[in-house]
Amino acid sequence: MEDYRLRKTKQKFGAFWGNFGLPLIFIIMFAIFAISTPSFRSTYNFLNNLSFSSYVGIAAIGMTFVIMTGNFDISIGSMLSLVAVLGSSFIPKIGGAVGIISALLIACILGFLNGIFVTKLRIPAFITTLGMLFVFRALAFIYTNNVPVYISDRFWLYFGNGKLFDVIPFPILLMGVCYGAAYLLLRRSPVGRYIIAVGTNPRAAALSGINVDNIKILVFTLLGLFVGISAVTNSANLGSANPGLMGQDFEFQVITAVVLGGTALSGGNGSLGGSFIAALIVTFLNNGMGLMQVNSYWQMVATGLVMIFAVSLNKLKFFLLGQGEF
Amino acid sequence: MVKFLKLYEKIGIFILIVFAGIFLAIASPNFLKTDTILNIITQGTYGVIVGFGMVLAITSGGFDLSVDAVVGLTSVFLSLLIPNIGIPSAIILSILISCFVGFLNGLIITKFGVNPLITTLSMATIIRGASLLIAKGRQIPISVEKFTVIGTGKLMGVPNPIWIMLVLFILFFLLLNQTPYGRHICAIGSNESAARVSGLNVTFVKIMVYVLVSFTASINGVIRTSQAMIGIPSMAPGFTLLVITITILGGTSLSGGKGNLIGAVFAGIFISMIYYGLNLIGVQYFYQLLSVGLVLLFALFVDGLRKRYLEAAKIKGIKV
Numbered sequence: 001m002e003d004y005r006l007r008k009t010k011q012k013f014g015a016f017w018g019n020f021g022l023p024l025i026f027i028i029m030f031a032i033f034a035i036s037t038p039s040f041r042s043t044y045n046f047l048n049n050l051s052f053s054s055y056v057g058i059a060a061i062g063m064t065f066v067i068m069t070g071n072f073d074i075s076i077g078s079m080l081s082l083v084a085v086l087g088s089s090f091i092p093k094i095g096g097a098v099g100i101i102s103a104l105l106i107a108c109i110l111g112f113l114n115g116i117f118v119t120k121l122r123i124p125a126f127i128t129t130l131g132m133l134f135v136f137r138a139l140a141f142i143y144t145n146n147v148p149v150y151i152s153d154r155f156w157l158y159f160g161n162g163k164l165f166d167v168i169p170f171p172i173l174l175m176g177v178c179y180g181a182a183y184l185l186l187r188r189s190p191v192g193r194y195i196i197a198v199g200t201n202p203r204a205a206a207l208s209g210i211n212v213d214n215i216k217i218l219v220f221t222l223l224g225l226f227v228g229i230s231a232v233t234n235s236a237n238l239g240s241a242n243p244g245l246m247g248q249d250f251e252f253q254v255i256t257a258v259v260l261g262g263t264a265l266s267g268g269n270g271s272l273g274g275s276f277i278a279a280l281i282v283t284f285l286n287n288g289m290g291l292m293q294v295n296s297y298w299q300m301v302a303t304g305l306v307m308i309f310a311v312s313l314n315k316l317k318f319f320l321l322g323q324g325e326f
Numbered sequence: 327m328v329k330f331l332k333l334y335e336k337i338g339i340f341i342l343i344v345f346a347g348i349f350l351a352i353a354s355p356n357f358l359k360t361d362t363i364l365n366i367i368t369q370g371t372y373g374v375i376v377g378f379g380m381v382l383a384i385t386s387g388g389f390d391l392s393v394d395a396v397v398g399l400t401s402v403f404l405s406l407l408i409p410n411i412g413i414p415s416a417i418i419l420s421i422l423i424s425c426f427v428g429f430l431n432g433l434i435i436t437k438f439g440v441n442p443l444i445t446t447l448s449m450a451t452i453i454r455g456a457s458l459l460i461a462k463g464r465q466i467p468i469s470v471e472k473f474t475v476i477g478t479g480k481l482m483g484v485p486n487p488i489w490i491m492l493v494l495f496i497l498f499f500l501l502l503n504q505t506p507y508g509r510h511i512c513a514i515g516s517n518e519s520a521a522r523v524s525g526l527n528v529t530f531v532k533i534m535v536y537v538l539v540s541f542t543a544s545i546n547g548v549i550r551t552s553q554a555m556i557g558i559p560s561m562a563p564g565f566t567l568l569v570i571t572i573t574i575l576g577g578t579s580l581s582g583g584k585g586n587l588i589g590a591v592f593a594g595i596f597i598s599m600i601y602y603g604l605n606l607i608g609v610q611y612f613y614q615l616l617s618v619g620l621v622l623l624f625a626l627f628v629d630g631l632r633k634r635y636l637e638a639a640k641i642k643g644i645k646v
Binding site: 072117121122123124126127128130131132133134135137138139141142146249252255259265295297298299300301302303304305307308311312 | 389434438440441443444445447448449450451452454455456458459463564567570571574580610612613615616618619620622623626627629630631633634
């Protein structure tokens, strides 16, 4: 009896933690920064942070899908740099609007390539994208000869600095649209169910007639698209595309966000809302530490610790729900 | 065909080296000199030494992405400790500290059940940050002249790093093939739950694997620091990819259970030959990144084809 009650309490706490743990962490963190640092409190800083978090946030959508299918992509930082460099260098010839479209197309192709390598050659996604990480970055260097591309096109720049009604930064709006579309895709369309099925049990999915390879390729291509959007907004915000500096540690932040958001690395179900809040946590944590004038080396240490801590917490949740050993 | 594939798995990298050697001998008159060849092999030892550790990690079904950070950590500690406590104890202490990082990796992976990729990726960031903090973001020069012997000295005409590599090769070869511990690593890599059920201490074996990876990484840190005579917290960026490339190119199976140490040696020399060739053409550093990435993808491509063929052969009933 006692044992039963203990188990019930554990389960209740596990469910509570699963639903409200992340928002709680975010609120506590926000409160600490808001109390300790006056400059953190302003609306301007808040909107700015939200706008910064869109780079990680948008790419995290694609990464959530990829991790849900049991895969992984660590090439996105280099991909971001390559896409930004290529797209912005086209501007003088074809203009900003077509430039953005071509940048997104290139991003889709790069993602598609990753998908082909992973599915058709059955190379583990991690290793494929590790190779691609270097290939993309090297191509970005070679293409630009390590000279940043400056962006002066107004349409392109609007994507990073534009403000709707002079208040809401455009990237925030874009992030909202992306999350809305991703939600519809994941929860209201057959494709979403296929993604979950492939991640939960690829064999069963294949036997029930789902083309597993195509779903995986689609997921990688989608990740490419979202990274492309992040590349445009990020380069627009900076006003230039730097082949070496752009996307440094980007994959790390995005994966941290997705894993922190509660998507299990073993595949299966994932949480878009969790990824979103976790993206906010990662960005606000960096910004808050920056405003508190924490040494940037300590920031590195903190980010790594948060990551390990977060994954352990997820384990704790599953353990409490009785779904696995600790 | 199956026989050919088996043979390729064993000596494929050797064929690549022969081809690259013939090509380089034609392209450059300096290639076939003892000095050049020793130089190329010495360059290759960097990746190979850490490759030995990585072979163990991948064979056990794990991974370690924190090796480049450990190299930096060792370098920083060496530069701080040598003026204070002398060379031998400084080296031993730095290596011990690095081994402790490996111990932490293993502990988090086995006890908290965190994925090895995530653990070591996070650990890499933490260690990089910590090394930068300890060194206060500076590079610390070492003024004790004797220390340079380890990386640049020669014994019987052969550079010391090659000797170190040979000694480590023998140790790791014996460890993997002649001891129960080595068999346990393979068993865990092939089927972890079976290994657990049959009574192996999986936790201990895995923790030791990560300690050994960090150990090799820190040996590499000692060699590099002694050559540069300066402690650099951000030493060896992108080194992890090179090590993994060498390991996989050397024929260690990514699915675990099968390690190939000799392959790793040849793979390291092959990559070093590519670098030499690229230097001959006089291209920029970026092309080295590109070539390592492409070689890795090519090796994986061939590996994938091989797996597909063997699977198809199994279905057809050919004995593999």
